Structure formats: structure tokens, C-alpha cells
Amino acid sequence: MSRLLTIKDLWIEGRSDEQWNPIINGASLHLDKGEVLGLIGESGAGKSTLGLAAMGFVRDGVRISKGSVDFDGVDLTKASADKKRKLLGSRIAYVAQSAAASFNPAHRLIDQHVEAPVQHGIRSRAESEADGIELYAKLRLPDPEHIGFRYPHQVSGGQLQRAMTAMAMACRPDLIIFDEPTTALDVTTQIEVLAAIREIVDQFGTAAIYITHDLAVVAQMADRIKVLLKGDEVEEADTRTMLTAPTEDYTKSLWAVRSFERPKKPAVPADQTPLVSIRNVSAAYGTAKVLDDVSFDIHPGRTVAVVGESGSGKSTTARCITGLLPPIAGSIEFDGNPLAPDYRKRSKDQLRQVQMIYQMADTALNPRMSIGQIIARPVQFYMGLSGKALRARVDDLLEQIELPSDQYYHRLPSELSGGQKQRIGIARALAAEPRMIICDEVTSALDQLVAEGILRLLARLQDELGLAYMFITHDLATVRAIADEVVVMQQGKVVEAGPKDDMFKPPHHPYTDLLLSSVPEMDPDWLTELLKERGVDNIGDAATAKM
Amino acid sequence: MRSVQLIILQRLGLGLLTLLVVSMVIFIAVNSLPGDFAQAILGQGATPEAVEAIRQQIGLDKPPVTRYFEWLGGAVTGDMGVSFAQANFASNFGSTSNTGVTVVDQIAPRLANTMFLAGVTALIAVPLAVTLGILAALYRNSVFDKAANIFTLSSISSPEFFVAYILILLLAVLNPIFPSLSNIFNDMPFDARLKATMLPALTLTLVVTAHMMRMTRAAIINLLASPYIEMARLKGMSPLRVIVTHALPNALAPIINVIALNLAYLITGVVVVEVVFVYPGIGQLFVDSVKIRDIPVVQACCLIFAAAYILLNLTADILSILSNPRLRHPK
Structure with a gap:
């Protein structure tokens, strides 16, 4: 085969803080x-x-400082615009x-x-x-x-x-x-x-x-x-x-x-009161119905993963639980007691019990407040601490998320990496000493290694503090790693719910099956096999059906 | 399209409401000017009886609320009342009918002149500013960009009369191309009128170009970091094409808004330029009427100015909405 592209010893630098910093250090590649x-x-x-x-x-x-990019005989680093x-x-x-x-x-x-x-x-x-x-x-x-x-x-x-x-x-x-x-x-x-x-x-x-x-x-x-x-x-x-x-x-x-996979927890005792119980909840944005008769329970100290494609109603369910979007039908119970549909009508203590961590740590943290201020705010608001006690509590929280206080207390969010920002989000949620945390796609913006660190941290906090998690994700690898129970949603409805092991074992609901079989596997022949199995035309049909 | 029509109707309704509120503000403001027409015209030696007689004749003795609704009712039907200054007190004194020159008669030719000047200026300034803005964005941080910025900024920061005199010096005295006085009369042929309007129009062009050019430049440059601009570059499109076909259509909304503000300024704020060139526009009439407390004319001018602002901003709003494909072509 003939050579199409040859990159030789390419060095690329980017300008930040008034100086050129390396981005690529002498990469070489070739392509036929x-x-x-x-x-x-x-x-x-x-x-x-x-x-x-x-x-x-x-x-x-950004500039190319050294090296050549030869495309079919033309050096693109030297060619005219x-x-x-x-x-x-x-x-x-x-x-x-x-x-x-x-x-x-x-x-x-x-x-x-x-x-x-x-x-x-x-x-x-x-x-x-x-x-x-x-x-x-x-x-x-x-x-x-x-x-x-x-x-x-x-x-x-x-x-x-x-x-x-x-x-x-x-x-x-x-x-x-x-x-x-x-x-x-x-x-x-x-x-x-x-x-x-x-x-x-x-x-x-x-x-x-x-x-x-x-x-x-x-x-x-x-x-x-x-x-x-x-x-x-x-x-x-x-x-x-x-x-x-x-x-x-x-x-x-x-x-x-x-x-990474968490050990299996013992089954929930049959007589245990669920921490949060979602009962026949329907919700709508304007006239568009987005949740249709959704019911499931979250028990103390357990992780319920809610999976589904975008638009399936996962985040909307979270908004109903937190009271940001009052449902049009159904109710939400906390520890056996009904919660007011609108968060404005809930007591401070009810609000404190359920906290959220968001997908985009970047936009969920106020860029003008220091880490210490961000974490101190809920401690002041819910716990009424001030002065030395406040500082000590913030230090504790930073300790819990494995960021030493002396290094991070005064930093701004912009000075942290994506994973560290997400840890701050976790600390802020912990500050309220909640019993449940809703994690909305918290790892989907992170790299695999960093995401794994966050998952391990969440698992450890659950063991130590007995937290319940509602874990919203579309990534089934994450579900496998962290969930105890799984709820599968499609178009605003729960299509399947149950313990994780049952979920990953056949028989499945057809939609769960589609989701599971769509997760790419390491095997290089996986896609070929899958397409053969499904029949290529199926894919076209699926696309049309979605219109 | 239904949503667009709905939005436009909403905006129209809001515009009318704004105009109503503004009419109240105008009425209150004009009526709280110190002194009134009767005192102003009769001078210091006026007897209280004479002042009172004139007040009665022109209706200044009625309570303000009544006067406001009479004025508003008239304005809605296109009757802006009779100019105090043009009323013939000698012949009508004591009679109930008032046969003076109406405000509409007085304002209409002036307004037409102002619109003509604003129109000529807009035709020169808007294309010039947008083109300069596009070129400045294309050659950003180059000598051209800096020169265009410095030139437009210095012309906007110099007083208008100064710019006007410089132009008179260059284009009327040293090189007699245009007349330095804008003698406009009713039956003037179009080309002569255009020639006479040219110097004030050029002066105003220098005044309004900077805003529009800088907004065009900023709105375009703001978009240059967007992924779709990078995509256009990666498709090998020329820099000019990237800016004109890919950036500009997405940058229209802020540009349209600044253009509207500047056009409104051309209708309402050009009195200094009118004075320098003795251009018979509405600005001079307005200032003269304030001087002699000719309330009906002042109120009518204010209402026209307010309407011009509201109408132009409304148009800008609607055009920006239409420039958004999401609203033009809903899912």
C-alpha cells in the first residue's frame, strides 16, 4: 500500500500564562x-x-514548533495558506x-x-x-x-x-x-x-x-x-x-x-421503609408529558442506578424528587412521610436530606467563590455553624474528598481539574449531611481513570455514612460498577426495574436488551457480529422509528 | 410560523403600551416646565388679566388630566391641536373658534426633511459600517483594523459641530463640491435636494458609523471560536467566505439592534447638525418651540421621537427574531 500521511517528530505548543507550553512532544505517525x-x-x-x-x-x-506533516508529498507545516x-x-x-x-x-x-x-x-x-x-x-x-x-x-x-x-x-x-x-x-x-x-x-x-x-x-x-x-x-x-x-x-x-466493581450487598429486608418512594409520578413541561406513571423505591444506604437514553426522563425524575418540578400526578414520600410537591413548601430539614451533584462541575460551581466559601455555604445554611467550627467542618469535608484543606481552601474552581471540581461538588452535597444524594451523570464528562476515582470515593462515602444514591447515567459500565438496583427508563416510563444482577442476566425487556447489547465491547469483531445478529436493516428501521 | 406571528403581535402590543406610558411622561414633563406660553409671549409687562385671558383661550386653565385626555384623544385621530405660537390672537381674541396653523401642518414638512436626511445618511452609513466591520473582523488586529477603529472612534468622539465645520472647510470652502448651507424648500428637484443634504448627511455618517462598525466587528469575532466556524475553515473555505456566509448570518441580531438605535438617533438627535447647516428639520422646530413654551408642538415632537424609537426598536426586535432559523423553521 502506498503512504498517504507521514507525521515526523511533531512538536506543538499552546500559549497560556504568557508562555508557550508543550501539547505534543515529538509525535510521529504514518498512515497508508x-x-x-x-x-x-x-x-x-x-x-x-x-x-x-x-x-x-x-x-x-497554538503553534507547530518543530517537525513535518507530509500529506501525499506536501509538507502541510510549510505549505502556504x-x-x-x-x-x-x-x-x-x-x-x-x-x-x-x-x-x-x-x-x-x-x-x-x-x-x-x-x-x-x-x-x-x-x-x-x-x-x-x-x-x-x-x-x-x-x-x-x-x-x-x-x-x-x-x-x-x-x-x-x-x-x-x-x-x-x-x-x-x-x-x-x-x-x-x-x-x-x-x-x-x-x-x-x-x-x-x-x-x-x-x-x-x-x-x-x-x-x-x-x-x-x-x-x-x-x-x-x-x-x-x-x-x-x-x-x-x-x-x-x-x-x-x-x-x-x-x-x-x-x-x-x-x-472496578462493588461487592454485592445483602438483599433489602422486606419490611424496611424505603428512604425515598416515588409513587405513580407523572410530570410535564408545559403540555409535553415527560414522565408517565413512574414508581420506584430507594432504600437507605443503597445505590439505585437510573439508566436510559437522553430524553427518557431520568433527570426529570430527579427534578421531581428535589421539588424543582412539581409533578402533575403522583406523590413522593421520604422516610414514609409525603413530601410537598414544590420545594418552596418543604421544610429546611427536608431540603437538607436530599442533595444533588451535577454532570457539569464546571458550571455547577460559582467561579468567583473560593473552594472554602463554596463548601462553607451549605454548612452555614443548614447547620448554622460559624467561625472556627465552620472552618473545622469545611476542613473535615475537604479531608473526606481527599483534597488537603491547606492546599485547596483558598483556590478558585478554575484552578482545579475536572475530577477535582467534581469532588468539590460532592463535598458541597455532603456538607448538608444528607441521607440521599442524587448524582446526575456525575462521571460522564470525566475520563475513565478520573471517573473511576470519583466512583470509588462515592462508594467509600456510602459505606462510611450510609448514604443512599440515585445514580443517573447512560453508561452501563458505570451501572455495573456501582449499582445495587437498576431502573431502566424509556420515553418517560419505567420499562424494567430490579436488582443489578437480574438486570444483567437474561431474560430482559426488549429495550433493556437493546441498551445492553449496544455497549461496545473490547472484542474487535463485536460490531460486526452484532450487526449480523441484528440484521443491518434493523438499524435503519430503528433510526426511522425514532423520527 | 405561528409562534413567530404570536411573538410579533406581542411585541406590537408592548410597543403600543410603551407609547402610551411615554405619552404620559411627555405630558407631565412638558407641563412642569417653568412658565407657560401666555407669560412667555406677553413678556414681563403682562397684566394678570391678559395672561389669564390667553390661558383661557388656549385652554391652559383646564385641569391637567382633562387636557391630557383631550390631547391624547386628538393625537389618536391625527389631530395634534393648534400651535400656540401660530394662533392669531388678534383676530380670534374672545371668540371660541381657533383658526391658527395646526401642529400637523407645521411639523409635517419638517418631519419630511428630517426623514430625508436620516434616509440619505442611513443609506451611506449602514452599508459602510457593516462593510468596514466585516473587513475589520477579517483583518482583525491588522493595520487596517486599527486604522478603521481609530478613525471611527475619533469621529464619534469629536463634537458634531466640529466634524461639520471640518467637512464644510474641506468640501465646501477648499473644494466647493457641496453647498455649505442646506437650503431646502418644498418643490426642490430631487438631485438638488440630495446635493444640499449631502454635507449634513456626511457629518451624521461620521457620527453614527463607529457604533455600528464596532458592533459588527465584535459580533463576528465573538463567533469565530465556534465549532461551526472551525468546521468551515476545515472545509477549506476562504477567510472572507467564512466570515460572510458562516459568521455574519449568526451575528445579525446584535448588529440589527445597534443599527436601529443609530437610526432612531438620526431622527431625534440631530439638532446641532441642523443648526450648523441651517437645515429645516424637526430638531430645530422642537428647540424653538420649547423656548416659547409652544406646548402642542413640543408634545407632538416628543411623541414623534418616542414613536420613532419604539418603532425602530420594534422592527429591530422582529428582524432579530426572524434572523434566528430556530424560530423561522420550528421543528
Whole structure:
């Protein structure tokens, strides 16, 4: 096979705090025509930067300081802006992580699709429109004739991601950079997109760099895998070798993350009063009904995982429990006593018992308050402590989340990493000394290693303090690690509920089955097998059904 | 589309309500000016009887609430009353009918002149400002960007009359291209009128361009970090295309709003420029009427100014709503 892309000893720096800091330290890679390379690593490992550099592109405030990027005989680090522009879009294309953000909201999909071929003078508008419709059909988008004439906000996330893959294909490029194209999607949607991408890449013999932090995903897509850590290359091998016999410790640790699992707890005594009991709750936003007759119990000291796709009503259930969204029917009981539907009518002590931790620690912490102030606020409010007692309690809480007070008390949230911010969120919830904490997708914005740290911390706190958790997630690996009971939700209804072990053992509700079988596995043949099993047409049908 | 129509109807209703509130504020403010028309016209030697007689004739003796509703009722039907200053007291003294020049007659030609000046200015200034803004965003932090910023900022920070005199010096005295006095009369041919309006229009252009240009630049640059702009670049689109077809359509709302504010200013705030060029616009009439306490004219002018502000901002609101594809094309 002939060589398409060679990156040699590439050094990239980013500017912050008035100085240039290294992002990529001497990365090298090569790619043959039609080959797919998986680029894997934690966030901040420089995967996206390297992916963009393969297109000769750096973001503002970033520069290539050394090395070369040779694309089919052209050194992109030295080529003029005009020369690079001629290659971009036409011979090298890009598929971004969030299609919803990367499609221009002001233009219809087809107009954005035809832009590159028309502007590069490869095809006329009419030809590229026809080709676009053909690609939409190939990628199994519903109603391919007309979907392109919609605006991005009128199309679902999974469909947009496929439309973006179609757009990248518009000029039949030699190389496509996929930058975490399925990270923002639900597992069931992810499969559709993965299958579509793999099929079209195979069909046109396109070479690709597939960037992700999900090993199981990359195992399905890539011929070869390269592991990055903090801008340094760790190792590179073909997919099967990498999965079965990783040589470096870091790579082994990535694999090991999935082995965390809590020991099984004894069954709940039949006569125990549930801590929180959700009874036939229905809720609506305006006239749109989002919860329909939801009932389940959460017992003291146990973890109930609520799983389902986005829009299935998981977070809405949490909003009903906390009283932020009064239900239109049904009731919520706490320790056997009914809670007022509206949080404003609940007593301070009732409010204190149920706390929340949010998905985005970034936006859930006031950026202008120091860590000490953030944690002190609920201690003052609920416990009425002040002065030395307050400070001592905040120090205790910081101790509990494993962040030493002397180092962190005066820092601002912006000075912490994502995992540390999430720990502050946990400490803030603990400050109220609650009996239950609602964790809303608390690990989904974090890397696997960091996420595991958070899960271990939550598990330890549960053992020490006897907390009950309602754990909202769409990640079944997390469920397996931490849950005692599982509630599966779909379109505002509970489709299945029970102890975790029952949930992961057949027979399942068909929807649970779909969710479970959609979680990528490390086996590189997993996707192929699964598609064969489901029958490829099924996927198209599933997509249409969702319209 | 239904939601858009609903929003527009809501805004229209709110606009009317605002206008009503503003009409009260105007009435209260104008009526609390010290002194009244009778005192102003009769001078210091007026006898109390004469002052009282004139007051009675023009209705100043009625209670304020009655006067407000009479005025409002008239305004709704397009009757803004009769100008005190133009009323012929000699012939009508003592009679109940008032046959002076109506406020509408007096304001209409002035308003037409003002609208003409504002229109000419807008036609020059808006395209100029938006183009400059786009170019400044395209060549941001370049010499061009800085020069455009410095030029527009210095023209906005200089007093209007100063800018006006500089333009007179350059374009009327040193190079006699345009007349330095804007003699506008009713049956003037269009080209002559345009020529006579040119200097005030250019002065106002220099005054209003800076805001619009800087907002265009800022709104576009604000979007340049968006993922869809990066996507357009990664599709190999030229920098100009990235800005014009990808950034600009998403930056329209704030730009439209600043344009509306500046257009409103062109209708209501140009009295200094009118004075310098002796341009017969509504601003001068307004100031003169305040001087002699000609309340009906002052109130009518204020109401027109308020209506212009509200109408232009309403239009801007509606256009910004329409510039949002989410509202134009609901799911």
C-alpha cells in the first residue's frame, strides 16, 4: 500500500500564562491509503490537537514548533495558506465531536453539504445535491430525499453526526479525521453511527484517523491503535495485538479501569421503609408529558442506578424528587412521610436530606467563590455553624474528598481539574449531611481513570455514612460498577426495574436488551457480529422509528 | 410560523403600551416646565388679566388630566391641536373658534426633511459600517483594523459641530463640491435636494458609523471560536467566505439592534447638525418651540421621537427574531 500521511517528530505548543507550553512532544505517525488509525488517550492528551495538525491546522494560540506533516508529498507545516485550503475539505476532511455545534445553525444541511465540492470546483451544485442525497441514503438517514433541506436544529444528534460524515465524504477525500464522533451520543445511537461510518469508509477506501477515549469503540473502527499520554506517545500496535498484549503500564491501566466493581450487598429486608418512594409520578413541561406513571423505591444506604437514553426522563425524575418540578400526578414520600410537591413548601430539614451533584462541575460551581466559601455555604445554611467550627467542618469535608484543606481552601474552581471540581461538588452535597444524594451523570464528562476515582470515593462515602444514591447515567459500565438496583427508563416510563444482577442476566425487556447489547465491547469483531445478529436493516428501521 | 406571528403581535402590543406610558411622561414633563406660553409671549409687562385671558383661550386653565385626555384623544385621530405660537390672537381674541396653523401642518414638512436626511445618511452609513466591520473582523488586529477603529472612534468622539465645520472647510470652502448651507424648500428637484443634504448627511455618517462598525466587528469575532466556524475553515473555505456566509448570518441580531438605535438617533438627535447647516428639520422646530413654551408642538415632537424609537426598536426586535432559523423553521 502506498503512504498517504507521514507525521515526523511533531512538536506543538499552546500559549497560556504568557508562555508557550508543550501539547505534543515529538509525535510521529504514518498512515497508508485506506487504513484506519485509532488515536486514543485521556482528554488533555493532545489527541484532537494531533488530529487537527494532521490537516495542517492549529487552533488560535497554538503553534507547530518543530517537525513535518507530509500529506501525499506536501509538507502541510510549510505549505502556504492557499495551498492548504485547496486540500482541506477536498482531500482531507474532518468530522467533529459535536455535530450539533459544528453545523452552522443558519444554513440547511444540504447547503453546507454542497459547499465544499462547489467552492473547490469539484462538482456543480446540482450534482453535489444529488450525491448528497445518495450519501444520506447510504448512511441510512431517514427520508434521505428531504432531510438535507432541514436546518440542523430540526434533526436529531445521531442523524446530524451521520449527516456530518456524509458532508466529509462530499468530495471523496483521501483522509478523514474523526474527532470523537460518537462521544456525545447515546449507546443505541452510537451503534448506528459507528456502523454507518465504518461501512462508508470501507466502501470508498478512505483512510481515517479515529480519535476517541473509548477503547471499545476504537477496537471496532481501527486497524491500528496509537496511545497518547499528556502529549507523549505511549505505544502503537495493530488493534488485536494492542487489545490482547499491551506492553506499557499506562495502556494496561486503561484496560484495567473496567474491572472496578462493588461487592454485592445483602438483599433489602422486606419490611424496611424505603428512604425515598416515588409513587405513580407523572410530570410535564408545559403540555409535553415527560414522565408517565413512574414508581420506584430507594432504600437507605443503597445505590439505585437510573439508566436510559437522553430524553427518557431520568433527570426529570430527579427534578421531581428535589421539588424543582412539581409533578402533575403522583406523590413522593421520604422516610414514609409525603413530601410537598414544590420545594418552596418543604421544610429546611427536608431540603437538607436530599442533595444533588451535577454532570457539569464546571458550571455547577460559582467561579468567583473560593473552594472554602463554596463548601462553607451549605454548612452555614443548614447547620448554622460559624467561625472556627465552620472552618473545622469545611476542613473535615475537604479531608473526606481527599483534597488537603491547606492546599485547596483558598483556590478558585478554575484552578482545579475536572475530577477535582467534581469532588468539590460532592463535598458541597455532603456538607448538608444528607441521607440521599442524587448524582446526575456525575462521571460522564470525566475520563475513565478520573471517573473511576470519583466512583470509588462515592462508594467509600456510602459505606462510611450510609448514604443512599440515585445514580443517573447512560453508561452501563458505570451501572455495573456501582449499582445495587437498576431502573431502566424509556420515553418517560419505567420499562424494567430490579436488582443489578437480574438486570444483567437474561431474560430482559426488549429495550433493556437493546441498551445492553449496544455497549461496545473490547472484542474487535463485536460490531460486526452484532450487526449480523441484528440484521443491518434493523438499524435503519430503528433510526426511522425514532423520527 | 405561528409562534413567530404570536411573538410579533406581542411585541406590537408592548410597543403600543410603551407609547402610551411615554405619552404620559411627555405630558407631565412638558407641563412642569417653568412658565407657560401666555407669560412667555406677553413678556414681563403682562397684566394678570391678559395672561389669564390667553390661558383661557388656549385652554391652559383646564385641569391637567382633562387636557391630557383631550390631547391624547386628538393625537389618536391625527389631530395634534393648534400651535400656540401660530394662533392669531388678534383676530380670534374672545371668540371660541381657533383658526391658527395646526401642529400637523407645521411639523409635517419638517418631519419630511428630517426623514430625508436620516434616509440619505442611513443609506451611506449602514452599508459602510457593516462593510468596514466585516473587513475589520477579517483583518482583525491588522493595520487596517486599527486604522478603521481609530478613525471611527475619533469621529464619534469629536463634537458634531466640529466634524461639520471640518467637512464644510474641506468640501465646501477648499473644494466647493457641496453647498455649505442646506437650503431646502418644498418643490426642490430631487438631485438638488440630495446635493444640499449631502454635507449634513456626511457629518451624521461620521457620527453614527463607529457604533455600528464596532458592533459588527465584535459580533463576528465573538463567533469565530465556534465549532461551526472551525468546521468551515476545515472545509477549506476562504477567510472572507467564512466570515460572510458562516459568521455574519449568526451575528445579525446584535448588529440589527445597534443599527436601529443609530437610526432612531438620526431622527431625534440631530439638532446641532441642523443648526450648523441651517437645515429645516424637526430638531430645530422642537428647540424653538420649547423656548416659547409652544406646548402642542413640543408634545407632538416628543411623541414623534418616542414613536420613532419604539418603532425602530420594534422592527429591530422582529428582524432579530426572524434572523434566528430556530424560530423561522420550528421543528
